[in-house]
Amino acid sequence: MIYLLYGENTSASRRVLEKFLERFRREAEAGWKYVNCEDEPAAEEFIQGLGSRSLFGQKDYYIIKYPTALSDAARERLGAVLERWAKDASVVVFYERMAPAKDKLFADIKKYAAKAEEFPLGSFEKILPLIRDELSRHQRSLAPKEGEQLRAWHDENPERFWSEFEKVLLGGNVSERSSVISPNELFSLGDFWAKRERSRAFLAFEKLRERGFEPDNIFRAFLWHVKNLNLAARGKTKDMKPFVAQKAREQARNFNEDELADAYESLLLMSDPRGRDMLETRLLHFLLTS
Template sequence: MIFFLYGPNTYASRKKLRELVEGFRVKSGSSFSIERFDAEERQVAEARAAIGSSSLFQEKKLVVVERVLSAGTWWPEVRRFLKEWGRTADTNFIFWDEDVGERYAEEVRELRVASEKAQEFTSPTPADVMRFIAEHPTARRQKLSPSYQTALIQRFGPDLWGINNELEKAACATHPEAPIGLSRQERPYVFLDALVEGRPDAMAHFFSLREAGVDDFYIWGSLVSAVRALAAFTAAGETKGAAASVEKGLRLHAFVAQKARRQAKRFTKGFLLDLYRDLFDWDTRLKTGGAALEDAVWAIGARIRESGTGRIGAI
């Protein structure tokens, strides 16, 4: 089966892509297998090799190809195999692209014909943008004035990515229409401290890192490492020897280790181990495109905040 998602509204098409991937993941369970290719960075031969490989324990494979048309190099080869891939019983395909315009009109037509499901995500109208703002979680949690919503539209137009980022910043602020200013000099440890300590400004620091150009997977790796350190110190107990062993084993700077030991005292061993196990599920969803990093950060932060500020979790 072939799915084709394309068009200038990449916010909506990316959301749909995540939903499709997550749907396949849930349906496939433990046999879920996915291969992702960005046509601007990888060769079509790699995709053909991946499609040809299979496992006895694998029911179906999902292959996601981004920028299949706009990259310019994949289409001639993909075109040759479209009918064959469309009939492949054990592999599903999702082709995603941006605003390909009139330049690829014929290719779009061919790919639509070959696809079981094709969807164009056109540029949002002013009414679409207003609806997007009204349905955004920030707007549902906080009352946004008409003037603020108008200012968003005037500033960003149909750019839903920009509007979403501004609304996420507003959600972190004391007053919803006065978002916390983002720092271009943001540091990951500031965000991690805020998250671990359950502070409401954690998401503001997260988006500061984003605007400063810090890679998503670097942020995620730092978060996982921080939780792992907390869990390790809590499991090791209070003795100096055990703590020193954790510090050495994780190769932590003495100051970082001291801070992690202090932060770990807020939690029980059971809570941190459960949280660390949850990270494995989030890791799979993030790396397969089933979730966005902000989803994971929101969920983890909410779990910490909702657990309170004392010794939390169950032993």
């Protein structure tokens, strides 16, 4: 069975995507795969493996983001398995930001999808109830100036608007339209992982990518975070700044020493230059499984 999620309202579509993530972890445990087709090496490796039955069971569990970013050859190979996925017990979720005009692969995915759900942005006034509900649910509020900035992002750059709104929900502030990205935003990923909130860590990673952070920058900040947790678990915080040490000690209580040591070792292995071309895929897998 194929599902297609697309549209400018990426905040709403990601909430549905998060439910699929929870379902996959529940039904398939480790036997499912996530692929971002904008990560060309990882996407090509995934596409090359299509055509045979899943190694993990009787059906495939896939989340495939941005399939229209694939090369022509990869598109053809992916298109060849759509009919099988539509007929068998597989669960395949395709995710696109927009509805690409006159794109054959997108049209074919939509044709074979058991459910194609569009998430249009709509006018700012129309989505105000959703904004207020989400702010209330996350116990957040917006100052008048931030509200004006958020509306401006909505009118000028719909995708950036949802990125900014999600940042507010995660505890940040709306960026000035002329401002550069703050490195402090990187810390949200480590915080959610340290709280063992896998889905929110995944969404934080996606938000950072959309905000312009490169996988290498995200990885280095996350590695530093896990290193601090590993040190804090063993009482070695004397070289840390007081705030960092306190935060690390509090978050380290969510793990035992072996878990943090293993996590840090896994991340160090990812830092090998020979595997940097697939860093994004490996880091996402780590966030969703560790």
